[in-house]
Amino acid sequence: MAAEEKLYRVALREALAEEMERDDSVYLVGEDIGKFGGAYRVTEGLLDRFGAQRVVDAPIAEEAIVGSAIGSAMLGLRPVVELMTINFSLVAYDQIVNNAAKIRYMFGGEAKVPIVIRMPGGAGHQLSAQHSHSFEVLYGLIPGLLVVAPTTPEDAKGMLKSAIRTDNPVMFLESMSLYNVRGMVPDGDYTTPIGKAAVRRTGTDITIVGVSRMAVLAHEAAKQLEEEDIDAEVIDLRSIRPIDWQPIVESVRRTSRCLVVEEGWATYGVTAEIAAGVQERCFDYLDAPIRRLGGAQVPMPYSLPLEKASIPTSEDIKKLAREVVGRKPLDG
Amino acid sequence: MADVNMPKLSDTMEEGTIVEWKKKSGDPVKKGEVIAEVESDKATFDLESESDGVLDIIVPQGVPAKIGAPIARIGAAGEAPAAQATPAAPAAKPAQEAAPKEPAKDVPKEVAKAKEPNAEPVAAASSAPPSPKPAAQPAPATQDGNGAAAGSADVKASPLAKRLAAELGVNLAMVKGSGPEGRIVKEDVQAAAAGKTAPQRAPAPAAVRPAGPDVEVVEPTRMQATIARRMAEAKTTVPEFTVTVEARVDLAVSMRQQLKDSVPGADKVTMTDFLVRACALALRKFPEVNSSWVDGKFQRKRRISIGLAVAPSQGMGLLVPVVHDADLKDLIQISIESRQVIERARSGRPAEGDLSGATFSISNLGMYGVDEFVAIINPPEAAILAVGTIKEVPVVDAGRIVPGKVMRMTLSVDHRVFYGATAAQFMAEVKRLIENPVTLVVPATQ
Secondary structure, three states: OOEEEEEHHHHHHHHHHHHHHHOOOEEEEEOOOOOOOOOOOOOOOHHHHHOOOOEEEOOOOHHHHHHHHHHHHHOOOEEEEEOOOHHHHHHHHHHHHHHHOOHHHHOOOOOOOOOEEEEEEOOOOOOOHHHOOOOHHHHHOOOOOEEEOOOOHHHHHHHHHHHHHOOOOEEEEEEOOOOOOEEEEEOOOOOOOOOOOEEEEOOOOEEEEEOOHHHHHHHHHHHHHHOOOOOEEEEEOOEEEOOOHHHHHHHHHHHOOEEEEEEEEOOOOHHHHHHHHHHHHHHHHOOOOOEEEEEOOOOOOOOHHHHHHHOOOHHHHHHHHHHHHOOOOOOO | OEEEEOOOOOOOOOEEEEEEEOOOOOOEEOOOOEEEEEEOOOOEEEEEOOOOEEEEEOOOOOOEEEOOOEEEEEEOHHHOOOOOOOOOHHHHHHHHHHHHHOOOOOOOHHHHHHHOOOOOHHHHHHOOOOOHHHHHOHHHHHHHHHHHHHHHHOOOEOHHHHHHHHHHOOOHHHOOOOOHHHOEOHHHHHHHHOOOOOOOOOOOOOOOOOOOOOOOOOOOOHHHHHHHHHHHHHHHHOOEEEEEEEEEOHHHHHHHHHHHHHOOOOOOOOHHHHHHHHHHHHHHHOOOOOEEEEOOEEEEOOOOOEEEOEOOOOOOOOEOOEEOOHHHOOHHHHHHHHHHHHHHHHOOOOOOOOOOOOOEEEEEOHHHOOOOOOOOOOOOOOEEEEEEEEEEEEEEEOOEEEEEEEEEEEEEEEOOOOOHHHHHHHHHHHHHHHHOOHHHHOOOOO
């Protein structure tokens, strides 16, 4: 299949446009997504193309946006909500947890909520403590939600299409730092399944599982570790709920070692869940304790040096990987 | 009731550990019967009961106790307080030991007696009733003991290494871990199974960066810890100087051969035995050397007892078995006795006094081909003689160069105790004696 290099944000836009073309019930709602084209320019041009009825500029009221979208989804529409950042989703958390996630179950399947809530998370842009969260875990822990975090333009497009087509609520976690990432995107209509992890690199010495943008950093770290004769396998979790255990377990049983990385706080984090699950499934295969790496357990500092120090880097990943493998760094 | 205290088994011993109680609390013991094995800083000794009676253990095995501290009691048969009251004597013991310290205030004694009808009145009166509080007391002690035992037997290995070891029939206790903190990992087990000693990584067989820490931390044995402490103490507190002489030993060597060939009982006489005899005679002549500096005073030792630095039969360490009253024994006696005392020390079962009471020491590394070396004084002794190998060299004898056998000896001296001139004279005397070995085979005089 032919492919073309595209930006992550463009891949998302294509997914939205193609699904709106394919299905009239799909509509977009969010703050500044119409005239302004979206805070991160994902929806640029879509208002002109699909009109104000399908690209709805909403007031600054996340609870109302999500609540109305849930209602419309129950009545047969397929809303794709854009929240400006994951930080503002806290305002809508009650709607997401108590309505989106539970209605299908509580109504015995008579109502369903085919809603997608897109929102970027992560830190690294000096947006300070209130606007730099990685809240994968807040949604990952809620039964009834599907939670995904694509890291490549191809996955961004393919998984957004899958998300729009599924009849269950999907939390679609983008990353502020990934919008400008380029990558090959297949031509034509394709979907990437939700609930599947991706092995980004095969290796024999250690399995590094990365969550969201940390999968990208883990891949970078793995390439550099090769020079130190550490052959790391990298798994991009992609789906935070449900977790695709099979490739992780198969990998750890081969490498006998595991490191899990997320940008958010590791205590009670996604990494804690992965580490616990791997331990249950691979105990007799482990040659070293499973380690996890997350961001500094502080409100994100505004100061640039402090912010940098608070977010895991590929160097941090390499350092911990060496420890798990039992190797000293090259420079002592 | 008679207390059994931790015995002082060597000069340097400060505490000892019961390696094994041969008897249980409540067991009857006889005077002279071995009741425990005690480990000091130097060796393991049998501890004998000094009276007849019933044993009551205070310090469990594996727990160190200071010398002189009570480790058990031996009471008359009827006197045993708790052992007879409850059949599960050893386990219950600590509870009753601890109980009187924390009397159960809430429970009147009469009630307590009623609750435990099997307990003899003596036991009930002298110990607390079985209320939950005192019963809980012994738990930490008991667990400590068990925990220590289990911990020492534990092997640190990854789950994978353990599974592989089971599958491949590898005994993990025999495998050295190369992982972090010495953890045994997969490669170690595979290497052990393949009969290799060191783990190898497949892609990089060159040992550029071997796995595992650069430094392995090894716990010293009690003996090694003592040596470390004592040697550092000697080097920091003893102002020492050294004096070296070279002796012609042609005659000593041939006399030794004659003795071995022709004198019954002398078949195993060694050059060290010659030196013990020579030093003993020299020490008698120079009592300043057979002295110590203690608390700002000289201590002149009447007895001349010579320690011989030897390596233990296994492991790394240092033993100094002692030939006592060496000046009162002839060369053959010294030869027989030094061999016996060295053998006992090396076997880890020295007799009492075998490892203590030396007034002077000899360290002979000649058998390793060492030319000469300087030994560290073993305080409170004032000197130690370091002996090198016997070499065949060209020597000038009456104006002619002839082949000769020489041996270099270096005396390390505590300068507080005696001085250069004395050291030189002492060494000249040792040299004279060893060069005229007939002086060493004449009978010992009082």
